[in-house]
Amino acid sequence: MDQIQAMRVFARVVETGSFTRAAETLDMPKGSATKLVQQLETRLRVKLLNRTTRRVTVTPDGAAYYERASRLLNDLDEMDAAMTQASGKPSGRLRVDVGSSVALLIVVPALQDFYRRYPDIQLDLGVGDRPVDLITDNVDCVIRGGDLIEQSLVARRIGNLALVTVATPVYLAQHGAPANPQELEARHTMVNYFSPRTGRPYPHIFEKDGQHIEVSGRYKVSVNESNAHLAAVLAGLGISQVPEFAAQPHLASGELVEVLPGWRHPPIPMHVVYPPNRHLSARVRAFVEWAAELFAQHGMAGGRAVRDVAAPPARREPELAA
Template identity: 50%
Template sequence: MDQLLAMRAFIRVVDTGNFTKASEALGLSKASMTNLVQNLEAHLQTKLLNRTTRRVMVTTDGALYYERALRIISEVDELDGSLSQSYSTPTGRLRVEMASIFADWIVIPALDDFHRAFPDIHIDLGVGDRNVDYLAENVDVALRGGQPADQSLIARRVGQVDLTFGASAGYVERRGMPKHPSQFETDHQCVGYFMPPGNRSMSFQFERDGERVEINPRYALSVNDARSYTAAVLAGLGAGQLPRCMVADEIASGRLLAVLPDWHIEPIPLYVVYPPNRHLSNKVRVFVEWLVRLMAEKGVNPQHSRQPR
């Protein structure tokens, strides 16, 4: 029995909750995954998992073994990575997730430069603002705005996105220029933005001279994608909070006008997020360092602090 492979199989089954997702993540057949875990249980002479037709549950012994096995596999991966990094060129498939506005504006236009430097890395880029199951979908790294909610992930803060509150010139011409944030709950409207779970449209926060205001704005349209959100604001469907560096051309041309410019909006912290152990991969390391440099070139304020998981 390949005990390290069996340990990896068991860990992935626990992480994903079933054998089907675990087998897809490791690139093995479901039958192979089942045999690996059964052989591991036989070797240990204890039951690690309780299986039903609908779910897989970890036994008490299985939970204890999982914690120790995870540490061992992490150390093995770290050792392999520290040695192979010096002697090999990064290769393989890299599964990446990020919002459309980062993908379209920062990453995709520059990817040719990355592939010239690392021709043996093949990127599968998932684009969108949906919630992602990093382990089940075998994601290596993600670029996300805001503090990650999943505390099991490793998050490195790499910058922040400054926001501007703006509306199209057509909207201001029709509706006038608002004087206070509260007007967006009465005679003005924003483009709404909603995300699961709950699909509630987000509120907006403003600050000026010690006064803090949070509004739940009126809207005619609410979307769940950053690219569509920006398009809706530029189309005059309402005001919105937009990344300043990404709408600089629209502001310069007069298509987008600053609204409530004397009110402060808190920047969005930007994180690179990894599932446990993925940050040890050489291909992930080179991609993240390239991404950090690229964001700095594009005006995303660099932050070099690291956030523990």
């Protein structure tokens, strides 16, 4: 038995609550994962997990073993990362989750530059606006926008996301341009974006000269994915606030027109977020630094040092990555 591998499998089963999920995240057959844990239990002469047909739970002995094993596995990972970092060649598999429009318009077009710098990193890029569980889904880090609400994670603020209020020329010809945010409630149709996590729509927020106004407004369509959100605005279905980097080409071409230019949504902080036990990974560190530089190139600079997250409730949730 490979005891270190067996410990990794056991730890993943505890974290995911499932042999199937643990095997998937470790890229091995479920039968192999089950056998390794059974061999570990035989070696230790204790029962680590309670198994039923419906779920897997950790025993008191298993919980104590997991606490010490996870520390040991983290130390091993950090030791390997330190050696890799010392060699100046981060390598291996990196699982990153990114919001849809950030992936489409910012990250993916720049990946050739990332691979020129780090040719030995294999990147698994999860794309979507729905939030993921970093531990359960075995994700190394995520890029997300919004104030952070999750505790006990580590984050690096890499920039600020600007939103712009837009509509199509056809829509404005039919309905007129609003003179102030209050008119949006009474006279206009909005395109709403609702939380992929809670299902609640986000308000449209306007600030000017110390004034703060939130508008919900009537809508014909509400979506929970950023590319579809922009597509609905481009289809003339209403007015909405979209990321400025996504709207810019359409503003330049005349497909969209900025509405209420004197009123702005407050900047949304953008973060790379990752579990505490992965903060020394050379792969994660390389990606974080590259992402911060990339956002600065797109005029969204605003990063600051790595910090532990203990944030107040968010006005915008962290999945709103655009």
